[in-house]
Amino acid sequence: MSAYLLRHASLLGETVADVRIADGVITEIGTDLDPGADTVVDAEGLIALPGLVDLHTHLREPGREDSETVETGTRSAAAGGFTCVHAMANTDPVADTAGVVEQVWRLGREHGWCDVAPVGAVTVGLDGERLAELGAMADSAAGVRVFSDDGRCVSDAVLMRRALEYVKAFDGVIAQHAQEPRLTEGAQMNEGELSGRLGLTGWPAVAEEAIIARDVLLAEHVGSRLHVCHLSTRGSVEIVRWAKSRGVDVTAEVTPHHLLLTDALAATYDPRYKVNPPLRTADDVAALREALAEGVIDIVATDHAPHPSEDKECEWAAAAFGMTGLETALSVVQHTMVDTGLLDWAGVAERMSATPARIGRVAAHGRPLAVGEPANVVLYDPAASRTIDPRDAVSRSRNIPYAGLELPGRVVATFLRGRPTVLDGALVQEVAA
Numbered sequence: 001m002s003a004y005l006l007r008h009a010s011l012l013g014e015t016v017a018d019v020r021i022a023d024g025v026i027t028e029i030g031t032d033l034d035p036g037a038d039t040v041v042d043a044e045g046l047i048a049l050p051g052l053v054d055l056h057t058h059l060r061e062p063g064r065e066d067s068e069t070v071e072t073g074t075r076s077a078a079a080g081g082f083t084c085v086h087a088m089a090n091t092d093p094v095a096d097t098a099g100v101v102e103q104v105w106r107l108g109r110e111h112g113w114c115d116v117a118p119v120g121a122v123t124v125g126l127d128g129e130r131l132a133e134l135g136a137m138a139d140s141a142a143g144v145r146v147f148s149d150d151g152r153c154v155s156d157a158v159l160m161r162r163a164l165e166y167v168k169a170f171d172g173v174i175a176q177h178a179q180e181p182r183l184t185e186g187a188q189m190n191e192g193e194l195s196g197r198l199g200l201t202g203w204p205a206v207a208e209e210a211i212i213a214r215d216v217l218l219a220e221h222v223g224s225r226l227h228v229c230h231l232s233t234r235g236s237v238e239i240v241r242w243a244k245s246r247g248v249d250v251t252a253e254v255t256p257h258h259l260l261l262t263d264a265l266a267a268t269y270d271p272r273y274k275v276n277p278p279l280r281t282a283d284d285v286a287a288l289r290e291a292l293a294e295g296v297i298d299i300v301a302t303d304h305a306p307h308p309s310e311d312k313e314c315e316w317a318a319a320a321f322g323m324t325g326l327e328t329a330l331s332v333v334q335h336t337m338v339d340t341g342l343l344d345w346a347g348v349a350e351r352m353s354a355t356p357a358r359i360g361r362v363a364a365h366g367r368p369l370a371v372g373e374p375a376n377v378v379l380y381d382p383a384a385s386r387t388i389d390p391r392d393a394v395s396r397s398r399n400i401p402y403a404g405l406e407l408p409g410r411v412v413a414t415f416l417r418g419r420p421t422v423l424d425g426a427l428v429q430e431v432a433a
């Protein structure tokens with residue numbers, strides 16, 4: 001394997017140093033290192049961060065390969081600076097057995113663009129009626145630690161309690177998609193004055209908040225670990241803040257799109273802006289940003305949800321929920337959190353690498369940039385900017401909500417265990433496991 005010398009990289013945006021990568025690890029950090037026979041990567045002006053970790057990606061394989069595959073989704077992830085993604089279980093068949101999670105995990109290894117940690121379903125077929133074989137998925141080669149019915153809520157309180165209790169045996173976590181189903185029947189967008197005006201069925205904040213409130217109490221009651229997917233309201237932030245102040249073992253995520261976009265976009269009736277949970281108000285966006293800065297919300301997770309054009313290019317009510325996001329996540333976080341002064345790059349590394357790796361129990365990722373650590377590294381140019389064009393997408397799907405928007409930054413290089421998956425801003429074609 002080739003060795004690389006990253007020359008003049010700004011480590012977490014703090015100190016500038018040369019970083020030597022060889023045999024899959026960081027072997028040396030210093031100034032004026034001798035390149036010897038190493039391939040030199042000019043990192044002048046670039047920020048070096050630990051490889052990003054996404055706790056919430058939809059890779060769609062098996063079953064919906066028309067929208068994404070493990071290969072196309074992990075290429076998209078590498079292009080966005082990710083070295084590990086957690087693949088959600090709402091595939092077809094559902095990832096509710098050891099067989100399916102092992103298949104997804106193996107495909108990730110074979111393609112070699114980034115590590116894939118499969119998420120196991122909480123209930124069989126995501127039907128919310130019977131617990132899936134959580135233990136068998138945990139014991140499988142995939143070593144599943146995150147379980148979620150994402151796309152659906154585990155709305156039955158008894159099942160949720162049992163799931164929380166069960167995963168304690170193997171240090172697992174339940175990642176809840178908090179959506180009270182009865183309160184969101186037919187819901188299309190955030191409930192408010194605008195939904196009334198547009199004639200679209202409203203999705204009240206309380207549908208999310210009621211489940212989060214119940215679940216933090218359940219997690220406290222059984223002494224288990226709870227993760228809350230894609231927080232979208234100010235009220236949700238307040239409940240998580242309260243739970244943490246009581247010592248409940250709860251973590252929470254926010255998506256890049258909920259940090260940037262508001263429900264006002266629904267007025268376009270353009271289904272690109274249709275997502276679950278829905279885009280909320282500017283006041284909610286402000287609360288989410290503050291909570292992420294403060295640490296009440298622990299991480300950014302993309303909820304990359306690719307859909308083929310036929311599921312999006314139709315009238316709003318008929319369109320699928322979801323947006324892609326792997327390739328723009330870091331840019332949106334720079335725009336909303338760093339350029340606004342809410343977060344520094346060390347804070348970004350914490351929220352997009354170290355903490356998601358810890359929640360998902362992927363030990364080789366989210367490590368500090370230090371000698372002896374696995375060389376999972378991203379080099380990012382914060383001074384670059386680009387106008388988003390869906391035709392540039394690496395993902396198989398183009399349902400990106402930022403089309404035409406100018407966003408800062410560019411991923412220049414991604415290294416997975418010392419092997420570049422992206423160099424000079426382009427995917428390295430001969431990548432192989």
Ligand SMILES: NC(=O)N[C@@H](CC(=O)O)C(=O)O
Nearest residue numbers: 058151275276303305321322
């Ligand atoms: N987040 C989304 O809007 N979509 C997700 C699942 C979901 O509906 O939550 C998807 O799988 O497409």
